[in-house]
Amino acid sequence: MNNKGVLIRSWEDQSLATKWLQWLRPAALHHSWSIWRQNAQTRRQLRLLPEHLYRDIGLTNHEVRQESNKWFWQ
Numbered sequence: 872m873n874n875k876g877v878l879i880r881s882w883e884d885q886s887l888a889t890k891w892l893q894w895l896r897p898a899a900l901h902h903s904w905s906i907w908r909q910n911a912q913t914r915r916q917l918r919l920l921p922e923h924l925y926r927d928i929g930l931t932n933h934e935v936r937q938e939s940n941k942w943f944w945q
Contacts, residue, residue, distance in 0.1 A: 915939070
């Protein structure tokens with residue numbers, strides 16, 4: 872509920888300031904940082920994987936390049 876007693880039903884119903892304040896909480900920052908770090912590491916490992924291994928899991932050269940070129944926050 873917000874300070875007027877109205878139930879906030881979704882992320883879209885909240886003000887931008889409220890969203891930023893929630894995102895800036897230390898726990899939220901730590902969670903985001905952990906995910907970003909994991910994304911970067913996983914994509915780096917995918918990029919270094921030999922072709923025969925990623926073909927075994929059903930990926931093409933294009934898909935590997937496309938995924939490994941994404942920014943860490945994507």
